[in-house]
Amino acid sequence: MSLAVSSATGLGVLLMATLFPMMTAMGISRPAAVAVCASPAAIILSPTSGDVVVAAENAGMALDVFAFQTVLPVSISAIIVMAAAAFFWNKYLDKKENTPMEKIDLSEIEVKAPAYYAVMPFLPIIGVFVFNGRTIPGLSLDIYTIVVLSIFIGAVVDYVTKRFDGKKTLEDLDSCYAGMADAFKGVVMLLVAAGVFAQGLMSIGAIDNLIHLADNAGAGAIALMLLLTGLTVAAAIATGSGNAPFYAFVELAPALAGKMGVNPAFLIIPMLQASNLGRTISPVSGVIVATSGMANISPFEVVKRTSVPVLCGLVTVILGTVFLVPMYA
Numbered sequence: 001m002s003l004a005v006s007s008a009t010g011l012g013v014l015l016m017a018t019l020f021p022m023m024t025a026m027g028i029s030r031p032a033a034v035a036v037c038a039s040p041a042a043i044i045l046s047p048t049s050g051d052v053v054v055a056a057e058n059a060g061m062a063l064d065v066f067a068f069q070t071v072l073p074v075s076i077s078a079i080i081v082m083a084a085a086a087f088f089w090n091k092y093l094d095k096k097e098n099t100p101m102e103k104i105d106l107s108e109i110e111v112k113a114p115a116y117y118a119v120m121p122f123l124p125i126i127g128v129f130v131f132n133g134r135t136i137p138g139l140s141l142d143i144y145t146i147v148v149l150s151i152f153i154g155a156v157v158d159y160v161t162k163r164f165d166g167k168k169t170l171e172d173l174d175s176c177y178a179g180m181a182d183a184f185k186g187v188v189m190l191l192v193a194a195g196v197f198a199q200g201l202m203s204i205g206a207i208d209n210l211i212h213l214a215d216n217a218g219a220g221a222i223a224l225m226l227l228l229t230g231l232t233v234a235a236a237i238a239t240g241s242g243n244a245p246f247y248a249f250v251e252l253a254p255a256l257a258g259k260m261g262v263n264p265a266f267l268i269i270p271m272l273q274a275s276n277l278g279r280t281i282s283p284v285s286g287v288i289v290a291t292s293g294m295a296n297i298s299p300f301e302v303v304k305r306t307s308v309p310v311l312c313g314l315v316t317v318i319l320g321t322v323f324l325v326p327m328y329a
């Protein structure tokens with residue numbers, strides 16, 4: 001589901017409304033179920049997510065190549081490790097704290113939309129594959145055009161489904177436009193602020209200082225990658241945002257990589273995942289506050305449940321980058 005819903009809070013709320021009742025009805029404890037609902041966006045998968053698009057641009061790679069050939073193997077490795085860690089860690093905490101297993105009756109869910117509507121959120125991802133210039137030689141579209149085309153296709157399908165009632169289709173599009181506006185106003189401000197922040201760091205010689213620190217620490221590129229990853233995680237935990245820390249530090253990666261002769265993706269991929277992982281263990285992040293509030297438990301209880309899986313995921317991302325991503329371009 002994270003492939004189609006790139007918003008961590010949006011995905012968390014969606015899972016709380018759908019998956020949470022099912023898990024508790026099966027006898028899974030409430031804190032464990034909330035932790036599961038809060039965690040899927042900890043590892044970013046969607047190629048249409050704003051931070052993945054920015055990461056690909058800074059890495060100097062085509063979006064589909066970056067998202068599926070470079071990031072995906074690292075992401076899958078981390079997801080497998082995190083899933084195993086979450087199972088054993090939550091089982092341990094349930095036993096240690098004698099957490100009650102409350103079974104909740106599932107209420108009747110009224111389905112108003114046709115089943116084929118479930119395909120619509122995946123249209124941009126399909127478009128990334130189809131219009132990459134290689135699947136159909138010579139036919140290449142950027143991600144922005146693909147998203148607009150997907151919205152148009154969705155509107156046409158909705159128009160036909162509503163028996164050619166244009167008024168209802170336009171009313172449905174209003175919620176789409178409202179969501180886009182909310183996302184754009186935050187992303188644009190973050191990008192502008194990140195650019196100013198990065199330029200300021202460059203002006204005071206931060207790049208040279210970071211390279212000097214990495215050289216003194218030994219291992220050069222690996223030490224620099226660990227330093228940038230650590231800064232991103234710390235900022236994500238402190239701010240509760242996954243995008244803001246990444247946008248702030250990713251602007252430095254191309255310049256740092258160029259000065260050290262390193263593949264930019266080697267620095268960017270751990271930062272990309274670290275920002276999302278850090279958000280998942282921040283008690284002030286939107287996804288933690290929203291999911292814990294819906295379940296009536298403390299955000300700190302959820303963070304305790306997600307902490308060990310996130311730590312395991314971060315270690316896996318770092319190791320996966322070292323072994324699966326070329327260090328030098």
